[in-house]
Amino acid sequence: MKLSSGRMAGQIVDLHQRRIFAGVVEWRRGRITRVRADDRVQAKHLIMPGxxxxxxxxxxxxxxxxxxxxxxxxxxxxxxxxxxxxxxxxxxxxxxxxxxxxxxxxxxxxxxxxxxxxxxxxxxxxxxxxxxxxxxxxxxxxxxxxxxxxxxxxxxxxxxxxxxxxxxxxxxxxxxxxxxxxxxxxxxxxxxxxxxxxxxxxxxxxxxxxxxxxxxxxxxxxxxxxxxxxxxxxxxxxxxxxxxxxxxxxxxxxxxxxxxxxxxxxxxxxxxxxxxxxxxxxxxxxxxxxxxxVGLLRAGDPADFVVVDGWKKFRVLRTYLDGRLIAANGRARFPRLAAKTPNQFRAQPRRAAEFAVSATNGPAKLNVIEALNGQLITRHLTEAPALRQGKLVADPKRDLLKIAVVNRYAPRAPIARGFIRGFGLKAGAIASSVAHDSHNIVVIGADDEALAAAVNLVIKHRGGLSAVGRGRSLVLPLPIAGLMSDLPGPVVARRYTELDRFAKRLGSRLDAPFMTLSFMALLVIPDLKLSDRGLFSATRWGFLPVQT
The missing domain is CATH 3.20.20.140 (Metal-dependent hydrolases)
Known part of the structure; x- marks a missing residue:
């Protein structure tokens, strides 16, 4: 990469001396050579470390x-x-x-x-x-x-x-x-x-x-x-x-x-x-x-800095790295590069019957995960089950949904199943191969058919986010390790937003349902989560039965 030389005048924000002054930043071969005051500078924009x-x-x-x-x-x-x-x-x-x-x-x-x-x-x-x-x-x-x-x-x-x-x-x-x-x-x-x-x-x-x-x-x-x-x-x-x-x-x-x-x-x-x-x-x-x-706007530092319109709106106008202008007016100034797509994905399609949970004999309660809006932690609840023909089923009216984790690294591993509250889905299911930290497939839904459909969409694309319900399905493929897309960023953002809105039309009350979903298998953050091996309590540091 060719190193750049140049100069920039403006209101310089000196974080080390805690002062702002009219001046000029000069750089040569990618490094700042001088930061000097100059009362003649009329520019009002701010120059500060990136x-x-x-x-x-x-x-x-x-x-x-x-x-x-x-x-x-x-x-x-x-x-x-x-x-x-x-x-x-x-x-x-x-x-x-x-x-x-x-x-x-x-x-x-x-x-x-x-x-x-x-x-x-x-x-x-x-x-x-x-x-x-x-x-x-x-x-x-x-x-x-x-x-x-x-x-x-x-x-x-x-x-x-x-x-x-x-x-x-x-x-x-x-x-x-x-x-x-x-x-x-x-x-x-x-x-x-x-x-x-x-x-x-x-x-x-x-x-x-x-x-x-x-x-x-x-x-x-x-x-x-x-x-x-x-x-x-x-x-x-x-x-x-x-x-x-x-x-x-x-x-x-x-x-x-x-x-x-x-x-x-x-x-x-x-x-x-x-x-x-x-x-x-x-x-x-x-x-x-x-x-x-990384430069901090001092002589000898790499010429890494940003230009901001002012303190009120604080809108970034330009970004410089090693003296090169790399972004201006909200757009990167370097080309998009094609992505490689390494992956490991061995899961095979699953049937709705594999998501069923049989009821134990006698009265029982359910150990239930409660998802919290804007948090990675969950609460451990105990709830009465909903029963149908000897099976434990979701009860969307009570916001009692089924959650499952499908091992993506073994084709026919057993599916871990449990129950969750907080997502609010009234119908359908949402699934993700972004499932911290092992990144198996996590799915939440209102019935077993929807759970299987959402999971199978993810499996078909060897990774992704999916949502199904009310006669419609959406998927965002993630071919890079089942975690990342090979599409342009704005396209990924738009398709993610469509999925997010669809999940909310299905009833989710969460600000970011797919992000929250991705943490429901993260065992190291309390309290109750679900891994591909079962329901896990971080506070007890061990597994719990679904029925108690």
Missing amino acids: FVDAHIHIESSLLPPAEFARLAVAHGTVATVSDPHEIANVLGARGVTHMIADGRRTPLKFNFGAPSCVPATTFETAGAALDANAVARLLAREDVRYLAEVMNFPGVLGGDPALRTMMEVARKLGKPIDGHAPGLRGAQARAYAAAGPSTDHECFTLEEAQDKLAAGMKILIREGSAARNFAALAPLLHTHPERVMFCCDDLHPDLLVGGHLDRHIRRALAAGADRFDVLRCASVNPVEHYGLA
């Missing part, structure tokens, strides 16, 4: 890195800290290498980590596994920047030897260790932090975040498509701005086309947070914590 998403799974955008970059740079994103554990659960280390290679084809500075928990637990079936030796080999690579979120927090607290080895390797290499510890408080939070993880993006309350800050951790304020914790954690922008970063974690394409971290910044400014502190959280803090090769 934005860094401190924790995001690129796969959750349903786009490969090269296409994700084309959407993100238009919103001022110059770098990401990315955990590729989604594709690693499908393809192993080969998947991590694929993401790194695809990201290199674009100007955006992707910084990938070594996944620490593949699979996330031993209670589910993934397409691959990364043991301590495999993770150590990844960490030894120069293009792997950190040890990605250590999700098995019970294992950390219990001294799991493999996790201990991974964290020790990261420490010896001087690479940060990312945390993931939902709900940990007090002594447990202190013990977890002492073991090595230095960040957490899984705080759902201010009190939880304060406990983790007291334990020495840094907090990532997350606002994505499923988990939205900005409102709860925004007070940290006033009290601990030096130890806070912004992240999306998981962001579907319908939101990405309209904004990325610029959305976080606008919201923080509207809430009255100090503008220098807000921009520090969006740029300086992640660059310094992870040691990223």
